Amino acid sequence: MAMHALHKIMAAKSGQTAVAPGDIVTCAVDVAGINDIYLMVVHAFRAMGGKRVMRPERVAIFMDHNAPSPSVQGAENQKAFREFAARYGIGHVFEINEGICHQLLPEAGLVKPGDIVVITDSHTTTHGAFGAFGTGVGSTDMAVILLEGSLWLRAPEIVNVKLAGKLRPGVMAKDAALFILGKLGTDFANYKAIEFSGAIVRALPAEERMVLCNMAVEMGAKTTYIAPDDTTIAYLRQYSDKPFAIPATDADFVYEKIYEFDLSGLEPQVALPASVDNVKPVKEALGTPIDQVFIGSCTGGKFTDIEAAAKYLRGKKVARGTRLVVTMASKATLGKAIAAGHYQTLLAAGAAITVPGCAACYGGHSGLLGAGERCATTSNRNFPGRMGDESSALYLVSPLTAAATAVAGKLTHPDYE
Amino acid sequence: MAIRSKAVVLRQNNVSTDQIWPGKYVNISDPGEMAAHVLEGADKTLRDRFKTVGRILVTGSSFGCGSSREQAVISLLQAGVKAVVASSVGRIWYRNAINLALPVLICPGAVDKIAEGDEIAVDLEAGTVTLAGGQVLKGQPVGEFVFNIIKSGGIKQLMRQKHAGEEAK
Numbered sequence: 191m192a193m194h195a196l197h198k199i200m201a202a203k204s205g206q207t208a209v210a211p212g213d214i215v216t217c218a219v220d221v222a223g224i225n226d227i228y229l230m231v232v233h234a235f236r237a238m239g240g241k242r243v244m245r246p247e248r249v250a251i252f253m254d255h256n257a258p259s260p261s262v263q264g265a266e267n268q269k270a271f272r273e274f275a276a277r278y279g280i281g282h283v284f285e286i287n288e289g290i291c292h293q294l295l296p297e298a299g300l301v302k303p304g305d306i307v308v309i310t311d312s313h314t315t316t317h318g319a320f321g322a323f324g325t326g327v328g329s330t331d332m333a334v335i336l337l338e339g340s341l342w343l344r345a346p347e348i349v350n351v352k353l354a355g356k357l358r359p360g361v362m363a364k365d366a367a368l369f370i371l372g373k374l375g376t377d378f379a380n381y382k383a384i385e386f387s388g389a390i391v392r393a394l395p396a397e398e399r400m401v402l403c404n405m406a407v408e409m410g411a412k413t414t415y416i417a418p419d420d421t422t423i424a425y426l427r428q429y430s431d432k433p434f435a436i437p438a439t440d441a442d443f444v445y446e447k448i449y450e451f452d453l454s455g456l457e458p459q460v461a462l463p464a465s466v467d468n469v470k471p472v473k474e475a476l477g478t479p480i481d482q483v484f485i486g487s488c489t490g491g492k493f494t495d496i497e498a499a500a501k502y503l504r505g506k507k508v509a510r511g512t513r514l515v516v517t518m519a520s521k522a523t524l525g526k527a528i529a530a531g532h533y534q535t536l537l538a539a540g541a542a543i544t545v546p547g548c549a550a551c552y553g554g555h556s557g558l559l560g561a562g563e564r565c566a567t568t569s570n571r572n573f574p575g576r577m578g579d580e581s582s583a584l585y586l587v588s589p590l591t592a593a594a595t596a597v598a599g600k601l602t603h604p605d606y607e
Numbered sequence: 608m609a610i611r612s613k614a615v616v617l618r619q620n621n622v623s624t625d626q627i628w629p630g631k632y633v634n635i636s637d638p639g640e641m642a643a644h645v646l647e648g649a650d651k652t653l654r655d656r657f658k659t660v661g662r663i664l665v666t667g668s669s670f671g672c673g674s675s676r677e678q679a680v681i682s683l684l685q686a687g688v689k690a691v692v693a694s695s696v697g698r699i700w701y702r703n704a705i706n707l708a709l710p711v712l713i714c715p716g717a718v719d720k721i722a723e724g725d726e727i728a729v730d731l732e733a734g735t736v737t738l739a740g741g742q743v744l745k746g747q748p749v750g751e752f753v754f755n756i757i758k759s760g761g762i763k764q765l766m767r768q769k770h771a772g773e774e775a776k
Contacts, residue, residue, distance in 0.1 A: 240770070256634070328675050377668060410697070575629050
C-alpha cells in the first residue's frame with residue numbers, strides 16, 4: 191500500500207513494515223522535550239513508580255516559559271527540574287538564557303528528517319518543517335516516554351494544503367497561515383496531519399516554513415510535513431553534520447483531501463479577537479487603536495521575523511501611547527540580530543527587548559495586558575485572556591504588520607501608508 | 608459502563624485550554640488547588656454548577672483546543688466532572704483526558720438537544736448519550752485500546768503495574 195513519509199517514519203520507529211491511517215502503533219521517540227511549566231511530568235513519573243529514565247540522552251528539559259523565572263513558584267519548579275535532570279542523567283538541559291524549545295532543537299542539531307519529536311508543548315507541529323514527525327503531548331504522556339522511551343500514536347489521515355502562486359512582497363508565511371485558518375477553520379485537520387506543498391512553500395525560507403507548521407496546530411493538526419529540500423538541508427546543516435535519510439512519500443499515495451489555494455494576490459491578514467479563525471484582510475480593520483505590539487514567540491520571534499520588523503523600523507519610532515515588546519525566539523536569534531544591527535534598530539525605535547523565551551505569548555510574564563487593552567501580536571493564539579486580563583484583545587498579525595502597527599499606533603501594514 | 612448525572616451546559620465553541628486553565632495558573636501543579644479556577648476564562652459560574660447542578664459537562668466544538676496543559680483536564684476532574692460530551696475536542700486535550708481517565712464522548716450536536724439540569728447517561732463503550740426522555744444520541748464509540756486505558760483508571764495505573772519491580776539505575 192502506498193505510504194506517506196509520515197507513515198514511513200511511524201513504521202520505522204515502531205518496527206512495522208507498513209502503517210495506515212487509524213493504526214495505533216508504539217513508536218520510539220527520538221527527542222522527548224519537557225517545558226519548565228510542566229513539573230507535573232515529574233509527579234506523573236513518580237506516580238507511575240518510575241525508577242529510571244529510558245534513554246535519558248534523548249530527553250531535553252527547556253527552561254523556556256519562565257525565562258528567567260518571574261515568580262517563586264516558577265523558580266521552585268525549575269529547581270526541581272534541575273534536580274531531576276541531575277538524578278536521572280537527562281541529556282540536555284536548556285537554561286533560562288537559551289530560548290524557546292522549537293527554535294533550540296534545530297539550533298542544537300537535535301532534529302533531523304525522519305525523527306519523531308514529542309514535546310509537552312502543542313506547537314511541536316513546527317518540526318514538520320524539517321521533515322520530522324513532531325507532536326505535542328501532555329504531562330502524563332511525557333512521563334510514559336520517560337519510562338518506556340516510546341509512545342502510542344494513532345497514525346493520522348493526511349491532508350495536503352497546496353499553496354500555489356507567489357506571495358507579494360510584504361506578505362509573509364503568517365499571512366498565509368491566517369488565510370488558511372480563515373478559510374478552513376480551527377478543526378479541519380483535527381487528529382490529522384497537514385502536509386504543506388506548492389510553489390509558495392518551496393520558495394519560503396526555512397524559518398517561514400516553520401510558521402506554517404507551527405500554526406497548523408491551530409488548525410487542529412496532530413503533526414505536519416514539508417518535504418525536505420535544499421532549503422531544509424542547508425538550514426539544518428548550519429548547525430549539525432549528523433547524517434540523515436529523507437523519507438519520501440510514495441508517488442501513488444492518496445491524500446484524504448487536497449486543499450488548493452492560489453495566494454498570488456493575498457493581502458496582509460489579521461485574526462481578530464478572540465479566535466484564530468476570525469480572519470480578515472488587515473485593510474478591513476485598518477485604524478484599530480493598539481496599546482501594545484508584541485513581536486516574539488516560536489511563531490513570530492525568529493530571525494526572519496525580527497529582520498522583517500527591523501528593516502521597516504529603521505529610522506522610525508514607536509507611536510506615543512503604544513508600546514513595543516520584542517521577545518526573540520533564542521539566544522542565537524538575539525546574537526544574529528545584534529550582528530545584523532537589528533537589535534540596535536529596535537532599541538532606537540523604542541522597543542522593550544526582553545530575554546528570549548515564551549514570556550507574554552502564553553500569558554506568563556514580560557508584557558501582559560491590562561483590562562480592555564488591545565495588542566497586535568506575531569504569536570499564535572488570540573483566545574480570551576491568553577496574554578493577560580480576560581477583557582484584553584489580541585490581533586494576530588505578521589511581523590511586518592506588527593512593525594507598521596507599532597509606528598502608526600493603530601492596525602496597519604506598509605501597503606496602506 | 609454508563610455514567611449518569613445532570614448536565615451542565617456550556618453552549619460555546621472553541622473553548623480553549625487558556626479558558627479552562629488560564630496561563631496565569633500554569634505553574635500550579637498541585638491537583639488540590641485546581642478546582643478553584645476551572646473554566647475561569649469561559650464562565651466563572653461553572654465551578655459552582657458542577658456542585659449544585661450536575662457532573663456531566665456538555666459543550667460545543669473544539670473544546671480543549673490549544674495548549675497541552677494537563678491542568679485543563681485535572682481541574683475538571685477535581686471539580687467533580689464525571690464525563691464530558693462535546694461536538695468535537697482538541698487532540699492533545701483528548702489524549703490527556705484518556706490518560707487521566709476522564710470519559711469524553713464526542714457527539715456532534717448533542718449540545719443543542721440537552722438543557723442545563725437534564726438527567727443524562729453517557730455510555731462510552733457504546734458511544735451514546737441517553738437523554739432525559741429516553742432518546743439515544745449516537746456519538747463516536749472509543750476503540751478498545753482507548754477504552755482499556757479509561758477502564759483501568761488511567762495510564763498511570765497501567766504503567767505502575769507494568770513497571771513494578773524494576774530497579775533504579
